[in-house]
Amino acid sequence: MTGQKSERPSRREFLESAGQGVAASALAGVAIPAVHAGESHTIKIALVGCGGRGTGAAANALSTRSGPIKLVAMADIFDYRLRSSYDTLTNTGGNAAAVDRPAGTWDISQVDVPPERRFLGFDAYKQAMECLSAGDIVLLTTPCAFRSVHFAHAIDRGIHVFMEKPTTVDGPSTRRMLALADRSAARNLKVGVGLMCRHCEARKALLQRIRDGQIGDITLMKTYRLVGPAGFTGPKPPDMSELLYQVKNYLSFYWASGGLVHDYTSHNIDECCWMKGSWPVRAHGLAGRYYRGDEVDQNLDHYSVEYTFADGTNLYLNARNMTGCHGEFASYAHGTKGSAVISTAMHTPAKCRIYKGHNFAKGDLTWAFPQPEPNPYQLEWDHLVAAIREDKPYNEARRGAEASLVQIMGRMACHTGQVVTWDQALNASQEFAPGLDRLTMASEAPVHPGKDGRYPTPQPGILADREY
Numbered sequence: 001m002t003g004q005k006s007e008r009p010s011r012r013e014f015l016e017s018a019g020q021g022v023a024a025s026a027l028a029g030v031a032i033p034a035v036h037a038g039e040s041h042t043i044k045i046a047l048v049g050c051g052g053r054g055t056g057a058a059a060n061a062l063s064t065r066s067g068p069i070k071l072v073a074m075a076d077i078f079d080y081r082l083r084s085s086y087d088t089l090t091n092t093g094g095n096a097a098a099v100d101r102p103a104g105t106w107d108i109s110q111v112d113v114p115p116e117r118r119f120l121g122f123d124a125y126k127q128a129m130e131c132l133s134a135g136d137i138v139l140l141t142t143p144c145a146f147r148s149v150h151f152a153h154a155i156d157r158g159i160h161v162f163m164e165k166p167t168t169v170d171g172p173s174t175r176r177m178l179a180l181a182d183r184s185a186a187r188n189l190k191v192g193v194g195l196m197c198r199h200c201e202a203r204k205a206l207l208q209r210i211r212d213g214q215i216g217d218i219t220l221m222k223t224y225r226l227v228g229p230a231g232f233t234g235p236k237p238p239d240m241s242e243l244l245y246q247v248k249n250y251l252s253f254y255w256a257s258g259g260l261v262h263d264y265t266s267h268n269i270d271e272c273c274w275m276k277g278s279w280p281v282r283a284h285g286l287a288g289r290y291y292r293g294d295e296v297d298q299n300l301d302h303y304s305v306e307y308t309f310a311d312g313t314n315l316y317l318n319a320r321n322m323t324g325c326h327g328e329f330a331s332y333a334h335g336t337k338g339s340a341v342i343s344t345a346m347h348t349p350a351k352c353r354i355y356k357g358h359n360f361a362k363g364d365l366t367w368a369f370p371q372p373e374p375n376p377y378q379l380e381w382d383h384l385v386a387a388i389r390e391d392k393p394y395n396e397a398r399r400g401a402e403a404s405l406v407q408i409m410g411r412m413a414c415h416t417g418q419v420v421t422w423d424q425a426l427n428a429s430q431e432f433a434p435g436l437d438r439l440t441m442a443s444e445a446p447v448h449p450g451k452d453g454r455y456p457t458p459q460p461g462i463l464a465d466r467e468y
Contacts, residue, residue: 043388044136046073046128048150050085053164054141057194058089060381061139061162062111063104066389070110073117073131075124076142077247082118086111104378122439125150134158135388141194143250143257144404145169148176149437151397155184160388162381164194165266166404167397169258171428174405181397188391192384193400197271197347199383200376202369206340206352209367210275214354216336218276221315223268223331223342229321231260233297235453242445252297253455254467255432255446260299261287261319262407267347269307269410270403272315272331275342279406280307280315282421287414289457290322296454298447298468305410317410334358338366349373415467417460430466 047058058071071089076082089111119127125146129138140150140163147167154161161184168174184191197203210218231251236242250256257263273279285305292301301322307315331342339360341353353360354367387394409425412418433446449455456468 042068042070043385044070044072044132045139046075046132046136047071047085047139047141048075048125048128049140049142049164050074050076050078050081051141053194054139055085055088056377057139057141057162057164057381058085059106060104060378061137061385062089062106063378064381064385066382066386069385070112072112073119073128074113075119075128077120077122077124077244079120082120086113086118104375121441122443126153129153129157129159132157132159135160137162137384137388140164143247144263145173145250145256145433146436148173148180151177151180151184155180155187155189158187158189160190160384161397162192162194162384163397163400165270165400166258166262166407167193167400168404168408169254169256169262170408170430170432171426172431172434174401174408174426177401177404178398181395181401184397185395190384190387190394191397192380192394193396193403194380195267195270195396195400195403196376196380197267197343197350198274198396199379200348200350200373201379202350202352202373203271203274203342203376205369206342206350206354207275209354210333210335210340211277213337214367215333215338215340218333218335219313220334221272221276221313221332222318222334223265223272223315224318224328225264225268226318226320226326226328227264228323228327229301230264231297231299231321232292232295232301234294235296236449241441242448243439243441243443246445246447249297252299253447254298258404258407259411260321261303262404262411264321265303265317265319265407266403268331268343269315269317269406271342272333273403273406275333275340276309276313276315278309279402279422280309280409282419283307283406283410283413284419285317285410285414287458287460296449298455298457300414300458303410303414305414307406307410332360338364348376412467415458415460416464418464 045061047054074082090108117131137160138154140147144166147163168177233249233252236245246253251260251263283305287300287303289300302320305317329346330344333340338356339358344351352369355364356366357364405425409420412425413420447455458468
């Protein structure tokens with residue numbers, strides 16, 4: 001499956017758990033044998049979702065050095081996406097410009113995907129996983145609406161998982177993902193989630209310094225993704241089905257991606273909550289839509305969210321997708337003794353720094369992580385594959401779902417015009433697209449345009465109990 005982007009998004013310790021999940025299978029307590037633990041056997045991987053992020057993740061997987069690894073199957077909805085991904089992985093040999101996240105190098109011989117192992121359709125994920133054995137890895141990089149459907153099948157087959165962020169789009173899908181996280185952990189499956197900031201050496205060093213008290217108690221956090229337009233979509237072409245149009249333009253539809261803001265602020269929110277050491281308990285915010293011409297998608301183009309933690313401190317999120325405006329892509333923490341830059345100018349390199357004041361003045365700099373930084377996109381894969389080979393505990397599924405829930409909480413607050421708590425977001429009844437496990441090429445799309453050709457958008461205050 002695929003993505004459309006006007007801006008290339010760059011491509012993760014564990015916090016307080018909230019939300020409840022229960023085992024949902026009779027196999028939940030059955031541990032998976034450590035097939036590759038302590039061995040140098042070849043690990044096979046399958047790519048489900050062949051857009052830029054999936055291709056980049058596959059490149060990082062193939063670039064690990066802890067033992068032989070090989071791509072053996074690929075799956076997508078769109079043939080052109082699958083072909084493009086295959087051509088990139090077999091012809092670029094580590095050309096990072098060809099994928100959506102920095103990659104290392106790999107050998108073309110590691111890509112062993114003949115035509116009979118390239119699958120198309122909504123059930124292609126099953127066919128791709130059938131090419132793997134217990135202990136291998138499936139990459140789940142489709143639009144995140146499908147994440148829990150594909151994750152459940154991987155658990156049933158005893159396959160380790162790497163899944164892209166976000167992992168859920170609404171309350172019901174978050175509850176399912178939390179239950180699946182418990183199932184996967186009970187079966188000793190290793191699960192990586194693409195919140196690679198948690199694997200960044202610069203951020204880890206900054207986190208330790210914050211914990212050691214170098215900026216004092218955190219009193220305020222703020223994060224920005226103020227960039228150009230993305231995820232804005234014109235009318236459906238007449239030669240494309242409604243369903244495929246929405247899957248192709250997944251960032252334009254809440255059911256498929258949670259919307260542009262949900263996708264684009266994942267790292268910003270997660271890295272700030274990591275530095276704080278907890279998830280926020282409530283959110284309220286403002287959002288709107290300005291100069292959109294004939295674009296018919298569901299996205300709003302600016303968001304401002306105030307998150308509140310249990311101790312009363314706040315994280316302020318500002319996101320905007322407009323031309324001609326001030327741009328900023330960074331996260332900051334302010335404390336009683338000073339301040340910290342968590343990230344600067346996209347996600348990597350982070351260029352983490354600490355200042356004795358709050359103006360980030362050059363003369364107030366007291367610490368900076370040395371450059372260059374190790375590539376966190378590669379590190380997350382190195383850590384996952386090493387955990388599989390050494391049979392070490394490694395499961396980021398619950399944390400990934402909780403990080404998505406923080407985003408959902410803020411988005412809900414903006415879309416409804418209400419203060420939304422963690423529990424309200426988790427237990428919300430609105431499900432954007434139930435029954436995704438039953439989709440076929442002939443299925444109805446989860447949402448349809450109105451008489452004016454535009455898709456439903458939020459109406460804060462009017463629709464105070466649901467997002468649209």
